[in-house]
Amino acid sequence: MLQPFTSVVLLSFGGPEAPEEVMPFLRRVTAGRGVPDERLAEVAEHYHHFGGVSPINAQNRALVDALAHEFAARGCPILVRLANRNSEPYVADVLADLAPGPVLVLLTSPFQSYSSCRQYREDLGLAATALEAAGTPVTLAKVPPYADLxxxxxxxxxxxxxxxxxxxxxxxxxxxxxxxxxxxxxxxxxxxxxxxxxxxxxxxxxxxxxxxxxxxxxxxxxxxxxxxxxxxxxxxxxxxxxxxxxxxxxxxxxxxxxxxxxxxxxxxxxxxxxxxxxxxxxxxxxxxxxxxxxxxxxxxxAATVGIDPEYVAGLVDLALARAASARGEDAPLLAGLPPAECPPDCCRSQRPARPAACATEAGHVA
The missing domain is CATH 3.40.50.1400 (Rossmann fold)
Known part of the structure; x- marks a missing residue:
């Protein structure tokens, strides 16, 4: 039911999981922006308030397990992996394990913006380009932004x-x-x-x-x-x-x-x-x-959706619809959502543009 995809990646922001990881994590997040360590140290206190551990990775691991269970319950067991932009497991390492794919990517943010979509696609593009140069190309696709799911x-x-x-x-x-x-x-x-x-x-x-x-x-x-x-x-x-x-x-x-x-x-x-x-x-x-x-x-x-069964089932419905679309079949669930393959002018940044995966633009990485 998920053909042609051979695995699913839940792609998220990442976070530190020990006090000594906090400042290196924040430096990776703000790399190239000229943010001084003094400002990062202020933000670091938010993490140290919780023992230097961000809850995001544990919550995403729980979502990965819930998705895998729901896929299996639908009769389509498939490998579901977590990948992060800013902490282990890094997206490049996860994609290297899953090459040649095709891999279906699910972003944890439902919304459209540079920081919640395009920046992730740029990281996917960077990782895919590096893998292709190493002789292990990977084929990628993603589900569309799903705020209207x-x-x-x-x-x-x-x-x-x-x-x-x-x-x-x-x-x-x-x-x-x-x-x-x-x-x-x-x-x-x-x-x-x-x-x-x-x-x-x-x-x-x-x-x-x-x-x-x-x-x-x-x-x-x-x-x-x-x-x-x-x-x-x-x-x-x-x-x-x-x-x-x-x-x-x-x-x-x-x-x-x-x-x-x-x-x-x-x-x-x-x-x-x-x-x-x-x-x-x-x-x-x-x-x-x-x-x-x-x-x-x-x-x-109010609680966030987390691993709410209705939400998890909806994400699996969305993945199955994306797979149907990739096979050339009708996928009515996608009709009310933005395109899964983002257009060239979508969520542009003031930063220099980088090639982005899962896009219709020239020079993108497929």
Whole structure:
């Protein structure tokens, strides 16, 4: 059922798994950007707050196991491997093991932007080029960005409504609770958002997709509770020099505004993240939770999709649809999603362009 693919790679960001790995990891992440060690040391404290271990790798290993189990349950057992951009197991090493493929790649981010899609494709292209030069070429394909995948959106909605119910049940006077639902995603520079998605489609694919999901969640919450719930999207984890504009408002500033408006109960929906990795564990569960306590706000954070069975099943559906498409068969599930092979003007960066895998552009690596 997954022919022509011989394996599946879950491609993610990576993270340190011991205190001594933190600074080398951060240097790899910021290589070429001129970020001083003093700034990296500040970010390193986020990791040291959790013993120098990012939760992302363990969570992705659990997702790999869940995907492999779901594939096997569908009668199509296949090798599923984890690969990372910035920590072991590195993408180049994993692809070398899986060559010649064809390998189907699943990115952990559902959204379109340079940092959540094209940069990963560039790393795939770099690894594939090196393998070809070494005489071990590998054939690659990927699933499309899947923010509009029905199973993903349904799982997110269900988890948010569960958190809303918990927030109201825990309120001393549920009927009197002044409730706000705030969706949260990783901030990116506004210039990067303007370039997200195909330029021919107007860019801003990252913020548009997240705003659409935030609106959908607000509507679902309003129907579920019978309350007026306004769409609200805030951002976290911004970095870089302060003179560079990033997507706003920051979640801490948004909590200040909500408290000033008399809101006493906030549900945070981390819709930009598929697991509870560092940005969720530190920026939301630590910093935002501390700010909410200072403001007297009851804060409940919705779960990320993680290894939710509906989400995992949806990813397997998506992989099977991509395989059907590769065989020249109809794949209706792909019809409402962006192309799996990204066009030339998709998610461009201000950095010099590098050849990218899984693309329709000239000079790409197949």
């Amino acid at each position: 029905p199973a993903f959106r349904a799982a997110v909605t269900r988890l948010v409504l569960t958190a809303v119910d918990a927030a109201l049940a825990d309120h001393p006077q549920p009927d009197a609770a002044r409730l706000a639902l705030v969706s949260v995603a990783h901030s990116i520079p506004t210039v990067a958002d303007a370039a997200a998605g195909p330029a021919s489609a107007g860019g801003h694919a990252y913020s548009r997709a997240l705003n659409a999901l935030a609106s959908e969640l607000a509507e679902a919450t309003a129907r579920h509770t019978g309350r007026d719930v306004a769409p609200d999207l805030a951002w976290c984890s911004r970095s870089g020099p302060p003179q560079v504009p990033w997507l706003e408002p920051d979640i801490l500033d948004r909590l200040d505004e909500l408290a000033a408006a008399g809101v006493d109960t906030v549900v945070l929906a981390p819709i930009g993240f598929v697991s509870d990795h560092m940005e969720v564990a530190y920026d939301l569960d630590t910093e935002a939770a501390d700010r909410a306590r200072e403001l007297g706000i009851r804060l409940v954070r």
